[in-house]
Amino acid sequence: MTDVDAVVIGARVAGLMCASEAGKLGRQVMLLDHARKLGEKIRISGGGHGNFTNLYTAPKAFLSANPHFCKSALCQYDQHDFISLVSKHKIAYHEKKLSQLFCDQSARG
Numbered sequence: 001m002t003d004v005d006a007v008v009i010g011a012r013v014a015g016l017m018c019a020s021e022a023g024k025l026g027r028q029v030m031l032l033d034h035a036r037k038l039g040e041k042i043r044i045s046g047g048g049h050g051n052f053t054n055l056y057t058a059p060k061a062f063l064s065a066n067p068h069f070c071k072s073a074l075c076q077y078d079q080h081d082f083i084s085l086v087s088k089h090k091i092a093y094h095e096k097k098l099s100q101l102f103c104d105q106s107a108r109g
Ligand SMILES: Cc1cc2nc3c(=O)[nH]c(=O)nc-3n(C[C@H](O)[C@H](O)[C@H](O)COP(=O)(O)OP(=O)(O)OC[C@H]3O[C@@H](n4cnc5c(N)ncnc54)[C@H](O)[C@@H]3O)c2cc1C
Pocket: 009, 010, 011, 012, 013, 014, 015, 032, 033, 034, 035, 039, 041, 045, 046, 047, 050, 051, 052, 053
């Protein structure tokens, strides 16, 4: 087996983001998933247009056994960071009802 710095299990939203960020830090990452097709859920979410965040995401919108978890998570990376990432990659998007943001084009690319 190849030497790696980290193994990420699960190659959907959280795993892909985690592997991407670790890669940006220069880490060798192995990303594993038992699904035959990676990211399929991403391609079908939001009716195929990737409902990728909400303009007004805030801790009070989350239900959790540990309500403090989302506070610390959102302190480090929030919807504006993700919107910047989407804009950086020149992915056009629009706002729909309830401040949800969707890609203009199909999430299948
Ligand atoms: C019907 C529906 C529609 C949704 N629509 C949207 C939407 O439009 N926009 C949005 O933002 N969110 C949407 N969501 C929520 C979104 O799907 C989840 O928030 C998101 O998928 C969570 O991502 P995740 O990477 O944490 O986990 P998951 O998406 O559950 O990914 C976990 C991955 O780990 C893999 N895995 C698990 N166990 C193992 C193992 N032992 N070995 C190897 N691989 C393993 C799985 O195959 C999977 O690929 C929707 C959810 C549902 C149910």
